[in-house]
Amino acid sequence: MPGTETYQIHSIGYIHQGDGEVTLKLLKAYAPALRCLDKYSHVMVFWWASKHDNPKSRSIMQTQLPYAPGTTAGVFACRAEYRPNPIAMTVCKILKVDEAKGTVKLAKIDAFDGTPILDLKGYIPVCDRVKDVRTPSWYDGWPEWMPDDGLGLD
Numbered sequence: 001m002p003g004t005e006t007y008q009i010h011s012i013g014y015i016h017q018g019d020g021e022v023t024l025k026l027l028k029a030y031a032p033a034l035r036c037l038d039k040y041s042h043v044m045v046f047w048w049a050s051k052h053d054n055p056k057s058r059s060i061m062q063t064q065l066p067y068a069p070g071t072t073a074g075v076f077a078c079r080a081e082y083r084p085n086p087i088a089m090t091v092c093k094i095l096k097v098d099e100a101k102g103t104v105k106l107a108k109i110d111a112f113d114g115t116p117i118l119d120l121k122g123y124i125p126v127c128d129r130v131k132d133v134r135t136p137s138w139y140d141g142w143p144e145w146m147p148d149d150g151l152g153l154d
Contacts, residue, residue, distance in 0.1 A: 009048070009118055011027070011048065011116035011117060011118065012026055012027060012030040012033075012117050012118065012119065012120075013025050013026035013027050013030060013102070013116075013117045014114055014115065014116055014117060015045075015047065015109060015111050015112070015113065015114065015115040015116075015117060016113060016114075017109075017111075017112070017113040018113065021105065022092075022105065022106040022107070022108060022109050023103050023104065023105050023106070024045065024103060024104040024105075024106065024117055024120070025102065025103055026102040026103070026104075026117070027102070028102060030102065031099055031100070031101070031102030032099065033120075034097055034098075034099040034102065034104065034120075035099055037094070037097045037104065037120065037122060038094070038096075038097035039122075040094060040122035040123060041093065041094060041123070042091055042092060042093055042094060042122075042123035043091070043092055043094050043104065043106075043120050043121065043122055043123060044089055044090070044091050044092075044120070044121045044122075044123055044128070045089065045090050045091075045092055045106075045109060045111075045117060045120060046087065046088070046089050046117070046118040046119040046120070046121070047087075047088050047089070047090070047109075047111050047115050047116060047117050047118060048086060048087065048088075048115065048116040048117075048118055049081040049082070049083075049086035049087070049088050049111075049115070050086070050114075050115055050116055051081070051112060052081050052082045052083075052086045053086050057081075057082035057083075057086065058082070058083070058084055058085075058086070060075065060080070060082045060083075061074060061075055062074050062075065063075060063078065063080045063082070065078060065138060067138065068136075068138030071138055073136075077136070087118065088110075088111065090109050090110055090111065091123055091128075091146075092106040092107060092108065092109050093106065093107035093108075094106065095107055104120070
């Protein structure tokens with residue numbers, strides 16, 4: 001029956017935020033997978049919004065948009081942290097990769113300290129961006145490109 005399948009996802013590490021630094025700390029078994037990631041300027045970090053991995057958060061299907069007062073959108077039309085499967089993705093600027101230590105230092109990320117990491121993928125413009133896009137009007141006035149830190153978070 002559709003919608004009843006289950007899948008196993010395993011964390012490959014955790015996000016560490018402290019002293020103004022963001023570090024992805026991979027489990028030892030996954031450190032070799034960092035080979036050549038330092039050739040990229042940015043990485044897509046797929047993470048589990050673990051603070052919202054509960055029945056209540058997983059059942060929320062619509063939300064008031066904080067950046068568009070008076071607008072309600074479905075969670076598939078926004079980046080809300082609560083969703084049926086609390087999977088999130090952030091494109092982040094890489095500052096340093098240390099394969100031996102199994103770490104990646106980032107400029108910023110919009111995840112909490114201790115957040116589980118699901119996967120990492122080097123950002124490739126030809127594959128990961130599109131030329132002609134359409135977005136809802138509530139994004140009018142947003143910049144065309146993110147600032148150099150990859151998030152636009154101040």
